[in-house]
Amino acid sequence: MRVFVTGASGWIGSATIDELLAAGHEVTGLARSDTSAAALKAKGVRVRRGDLDDLASIRAGAEAAEAVIHLANKHDWSNPANSAAAERAAVQAIGDTLVGTGRSFLLASGVAGLTLGRSAREDDVSPFHGPDSPRGGSENLALEFVGRGVHTVSLRFAPTVHGAGDHGFIATIAAVAREKGVSGYPAGGTNRWAAVHRSDAARLVALGLAKAPAGARLHAVAEDGILTRDIAEAIGRASGLPVTSIAPDDVQGHFGWIGTFFGMDLAATSTATRELLGWAPAGPTLIEDLDAGAYRARTPVTGLGASSTGAGPSHAGTNRDTRPCPSGLSKTAAGRRV
DSSP states (O other): OEEEEETTTSHHHHHHHHHHHHTTOEEEEEESSHHHHHHHHHTTOEEEEOOTTOHHHHHHHHHHOSEEEEOEEOOOTTOHHHHHHHHHHHHHHHHHHHTTTOOEEEEEEESTTSOSSSOBOTTOOOOOOSTTSGGGGHHHHHHHGGGGTOEEEEEEEOSEEEOTTOOSHHHHHHHHHHHHTSEEEETTSOOEEEEEEHHHHHHHHHHHHHHOOTTEEEEEOSEEEEEHHHHHHHHHHHHTOOEEEEOGGGHHHHHGGGHHHHTBOBOBOOHHHHHHHOOOOOSOOHHHHHHTTTTSSOOOOOSTTOOOOSOSSOSSEESSOSOOOTTSOOTTTOOOBO
């Protein structure tokens, strides 16, 4: 089928494109820059120029497609309200375009902030509603279109979609360790992070397009919850650094912006997703990637609002800044910690 993909040249988007092409789909990707456009063309992907602020281009792409996969997000940490507004506007535009068509609309979301004190499940409804909520309440907005004849499917990604070449959360934490000369973990290191390898995440998206029913919430989670202490120890082994606990009051000062999320419990399960799709993650685990040196010498990302071609760490597709929030949470909303 004809599939329109936003964030097509991003970290997950570029791998998803490969899966879609292999399945015989005709893919059109939204490209903001010449670099992104060239990368997509080299893969045999049709290019539609535009970005998340170009709603006319997004509407046209959705109108011409038989399915839409929305993976892009600005992730502009200097202005999270702007990112949320752009996300909501894009979802609204796509949904409005697809009303009454029965066409598929898959959108990126996340598992962060869904629950307190336990692993998030697929049947956990997102608590984020309205334009002022994290990510503009885009998951709930998109799912509202199911009742209007749109085949909406939510793609909830783990906070780390890892692999060689990733510049996301784990790369940032590893960069902090190299800068500080010590691999730290918050407090006792007992909070957990769900994880999935990039290749498995991309396969899930393709399977979701092929098999998921309207209204489904899919969890791209291969590992339910890895202790942050274990993550720090693996970074320490790979980089030859000592490992230590960072006192709760010092987490922000030590880790900077990433400390907000490294101190959160972001565990989730994917049992229902595996049963529904027959999805069986087969890629390396996060610790295996760390031990293999996938994050040993990555260049740290600095500066808010850094330019990106979409191949940065947005675990879906980034439109501007190269640092993702695990589910589109703003810094002020990401307070659910251990």
